[in-house]
Amino acid sequence: MKNKDFLISKGAPEEILKTCAYCETDEIITDMTNVCQSKFEQKYNELSAQGYRVLGVAYKKVKDDKTHYSIGDEVDMVFLGFLSFVDPPKESAKESIRLLENDGVELKVVTGRQ
Numbered sequence: 678m679k680n681k682d683f684l685i686s687k688g689a690p691e692e693i694l695k696t697c698a699y700c701e702t703d704e705i706i707t708d709m710t711n712v713c714q715s716k717f718e719q720k721y722n723e724l725s726a727q728g729y730r731v732l733g734v735a736y737k738k739v740k741d742d743k744t745h746y747s748i749g750d751e752v753d754m755v756f757l758g759f760l761s762f763v764d765p766p767k768e769s770a771k772e773s774i775r776l777l778e779n780d781g782v783e784l785k786v787v788t789g790r791q
Contacts, residue, residue, distance in 0.1 A: 686736070690718075694709075696735055701755050720759065721733070724761045730761065732761075735751075735755060
């Protein structure tokens with residue numbers, strides 16, 4: 678059997694979804710529709726609201742004769758799903774925040790989410 682090569686991308690779900698023309702559900706690949714896009718965005722928002730860090734994952738088959746890939750190759754991808762994980766604060770965070778507050782520093786947390 679001949680080997681198949683894949684380009685696999687992971688990253689911020691909203692950016693990964695922009696690269697996808699297709700999605701895979703139950704091993705069936707279909708066109709990425711507005712309905713699919715909305716469903717995936719809703720799931721991403723649910724996972725984020727539950728406190729998970731979330732990454733999107735997409736792939737596509739590529740020609741095995743190509744040796745270098747760039748961001749320009751990340752088009753017409755197949756959206757596969759999400760990786761979600763807990764990213765708890767470090768043990769030292771509580772003490773660091775207390776020390777900052779004692780020094781009159783107001784803490785603001787900035788994330789990639791809008």
